[in-house]
Amino acid sequence: MRFLLIEDNEELAAAVVDRLSLDGHVVDHAADLSTASDFTSVTSYDLILLDIMLPDGDGRSFLNSHRNSKNSTPVIVLTARSEVSDRVGMLDSGADDFMVKPIDFSELEARCRAVLRRRGGKSTNRITVGDLTFDSLAGTLETPTEVVQLRPRELRLIEILINAPGQIFSKGALVDRLFSYDEDVSENAIEVYIGRLRRHLSASRTEIVTVRGLGYKLDAS
Structure with a gap:
């Protein structure tokens, strides 16, 4: 599977890329929204991992644009915000799931599998x-x-x-x-x-x- 990771923390991004690559996934990393938009304009992804606070804007604007363009690629939001209202807002904006930082990599892998199963209409691995x-x-x-x-x-x-x-x-x-x-x-x-x-x-x-x-x-x- 090919994933897009939109995350400006280079240390976290490198750790996520390394972990998912061990599972055989291809992970393209964009450190800002501009680069992410360039990637999505030329490549189709199976899953997007999206940070909210980015150097050139709010990840929610990317999510809104992503859904308004009728793009069905699933999105898991990575956020430091744990308030219920924030989580509800992201889900209502079109996120398929979210994870609160700091990220547990085993949980991230499981959530990726679950989102991809739902996308394919499957209930098991x-x-x-x-x-x-x-x-x-x-x-x-x-x-x-x-x-x-x-x-x-x-x-x-x-x-x-x-x-x-x-x-x-x-x-x-x-x-x-x-x-x-x-x-x-x-x-x-x-x-x-x-x-x-x-x-x-x-x-x-x-x-x-x-x-x-x-x-x-x-x-x-």
Whole structure:
């Protein structure tokens, strides 16, 4: 998954990026609203983590603009304000959840998973397609013959495919979802990870299909 973190505290931002990256997520960091707007104008995100007090304005203005533009990307607000009225105001403005600083990273990860589940209309971390079951919390892929412990980037790639079975993803779209701006990678990297996942799926009737000239899709037929 690709996240946008809007946070001006460099130490906190670095800690959040490091923690979420360990889970295989791509996290772009914007230290102000201007940079955040530049990022969202060219990139689609799965989740936005938004600080309120920023050098060039109030994060609530970003949230209001985000929702007024009909952008459905979920937003978790990171705030030092613990008053009920502040929390109610942020939720009414379109925030999907919030966390009061200082942040507990285990709770942050759990809230990210919960928000993403709600966005996908799912109630658990387990997704079954055909004879394949993926557990995003455990990081496992269960086939008819084994349970595979996935590496972080394998995990995020199958997560993209299994959440939209039958949908075709181009190599470029997958690069955008799996790698940050700082990583110099080519689309050939996607072929490598697709190859690894196909080996994991060798005993399953569910397969990753190459659609010539277009990309890849997960097929459970």
